[in-house]
Amino acid sequence: MRKRNNSLIVEHDTTVTTLQKDSVHLAPSLKHSHEAASSKGSDNNLDIDEKTGMRTGHWRNSWLSRFKKLAVWLLAVYICIPFIVKICPAIQAKLVFLNFVRLPYFIDLKRPQDQGLNHTWNFYLKPEETITIGAWGGDHRVQLYKVLSSQGYHVVAFDYRGWGDSEGTPSESGMTTDAVYTYKWLKARSGKSSVYIWGHSLGTGVATNVVRHLSVKDTPPDALILESPFTNIREEAKSHPFSLVYRYLPGFDWFFLDPITESGIIFPSDENVQHITCPLLILHAEDDAVIPFHLGRKLFDIASSKSNRKVQFVSFHKDLGYRHKYIYKSPQLPHILRKFLSDPNMHQ
Template sequence: MGKPFRRLGLAGKLKRLLLWILVVYISIPLIIKLCPSIQAKLVFLNFVRIPYFIDLKHPSDQGLNHTCNFYLEPEVGLKIGVWHTVPAQMWKEAQGKEGNWYDSTFSSNHPVILYLHGNAGTRGGDHRVQLYKVLSSLGYHVVTFDYRGWGDSDGSPSEEGMTSDALFIYDWLKQRLDKMPLFIWGHSLGTGVATNLVRRLCDRGSPPDALILESPFTNIREEAKSHPFSMVYRYLPGFDWFFLDAITANNIRFASDENVNHISCPVLILHAEDDGVVPFHLGKKLYKIASQSKSLSGHKVHFVPFSSSLAYKHKFIYRSPELPNILR
């Protein structure tokens, strides 16, 4: 008698567990539809600060001993945190120097990269810091910042706000540069910010010297549908209505596939075949659209794939020994 009762008890627990999973599965899309701001938070992930225990005021703690931290105000009362890493050749001279010295180095004979990071984390994320070091070793100034709502920057995130912050930093840089090249480098979600920015620059007749897109996507709806997080709901009837419409309801589009038709500067796209966050096929699709863009005719549009065997995935293209040759 004992064993049958135990089996019935186990079956009952299993049924309750399955029912609970079903309720949660159904509830999540309903909650997101009723509260679309949740979906916006999942796009930006600005509340995920990894690594958490770092002081952004001291980039030297991250091994950036030739980097200055400072703050700018793109809008009255809105402060954003910025890092300026000078070329590695200036490392010794940079020791003990303050902001004015770093500002003066923009007159040196070195190109500048404005780096726009992706979602989650801060400008001090490890893979980002490693890229700054690589670019610095190649003789570039690297200027990066945390958008409003990220890191130690004020405000709340939005696509328009992120783009406005990037435009402000770009203009701030142009005021300090003479004739040295200024490149824009976006990674992941930052590629959407980058194409927004460059489209605006081209619309006003002042394109950057080049646009570099690392792990880009076509638009946020296609990226969200391809993201690993959406896997369990991807084939749910009404997926677009529940999840994707909640994104656009927050005025989040990041439509790089549209922006490249209004861009007129050289474009370099870097993508790893084993990228598990932004699928390789989206970067390839964006390249095909860009290569057929009338506004980009006469400008070089180059796509560099990285084999899955290299295991660069979503964040580690900086490890490529070919990067110096690619950037030349």
């Protein structure tokens, strides 16, 4: 996702009292002076530290005042955020796509070899007249590409419009268009080779949109693999850690979820999987804090209710620490893929 020191001015009595033989006459005066000092300290609500001689009351009052101001400011922000999101649904769309968060920084997407992808070709596709998308991406997915490549798979990865060095602005319909175009482009050049579609996180919503579209046209891919999927965007948004401070308050759906729908963002994977005709493999880690494990399991239960194709769910124990995006680290992943994709009964 400073410490400030307060300077305290301590006044010291500079009067030096000379004791003489007749010290008895000085006692009433000293006692009167002490009482006056005590009375003064009491009136100003100041305590004197016995070790340092410093007055601490002012320090406490200052920090208490600052804490109160901070608490009021945070409360005001907390109250205002739901109304801002409701009035400006585009803000909620930004939070769903997060395409403005560009990680990692300072890499040249035209040079995949800089990321250790020595046999990778960077190129661009044009799904629409005014949109150009780049055909590979960075971050943790690079490690997945390496795993798949080591198993003999050719990987075509692309950045949706608005991500990476791809042009345009993200939208569910636009991202689906990009994916359909890329699949058709690849299918036309793959000959008799099998083509599989892999989606991760938000990409699982795009993937189910695409495969449903292809299934309806009777041209589905050879298999669909969903890594860390969700059921639909409303259930995912309600389960996301960002929503924790608001999800139990009245009006949460109206303030936060309805604006997402109003922005045309649905990603109905739970509905899509009921129309998908190709084999489906779901991978999910139990300790996924971004898309909870129970959403992936729920999607599997819905998909497996259709008995006309193979559906498999593979979970990864929370002790493995794979969380949301490190399933590629599993030494079992290559075996899981080979077994699923080479199954002769996969299409039964």
